[in-house]
Amino acid sequence: MACPAVAAANPEYVCERCGGWHSGACPEAALRQLGDLVARTVREADARIPASPCAPRTVAEMRVRLIAASGEQACGSCGGAGGRVEDTSDGGTIRQTWRTCGTCGGSGVS
Numbered sequence: 001m002a003c004p005a006v007a008a009a010n011p012e013y014v015c016e017r018c019g020g021w022h023s024g025a026c027p028e029a030a031l032r033q034l035g036d037l038v039a040r041t042v043r044e045a046d047a048r049i050p051a052s053p054c055a056p057r058t059v060a061e062m063r064v065r066l067i068a069a070s071g072e073q074a075c076g077s078c079g080g081a082g083g084r085v086e087d088t089s090d091g092g093t094i095r096q097t098w099r100t101c102g103t104c105g106g107s108g109v110s
């Protein structure tokens with residue numbers, strides 16, 4: 001049995017949103033807010049990608065998909081990426097350098 005003091009502090013009410021009974025916030029509203037938050041976070045992350053230092057990796061992945069969609073033959077050396085990211089980190093500096101594929105000259109197409 002619920003403690004009478006707690007029940008008085010959190011009286012249940014009929015929710016207009018979902019028609020259920022709640023003693024707190026409507027869980028359906030919270031779920032919708034979470035969905036909005038996730039959608040907004042994904043949009044913001046997408047908008048940030050072009051300026052990110054990891055962009056070559058993403059561009060390479062995009063190129064691989066474009067080549068596959070166009071029906072062209074992807075470069076056997078780089079797999080269509082046009083090159084690869086080489087880790088040139090030293091000391092406390094994390095640095096990634098894009099190395100263009102010598103076989104296809106960076107086009108990703110053989």
Ligand SMILES: [Zn+2]
Nearest residue numbers: 015017018026
């Ligand atoms: Zn509700």
Ligand SMILES: [Zn+2]
Nearest residue numbers: 075078101104
């Ligand atoms: Zn290549």
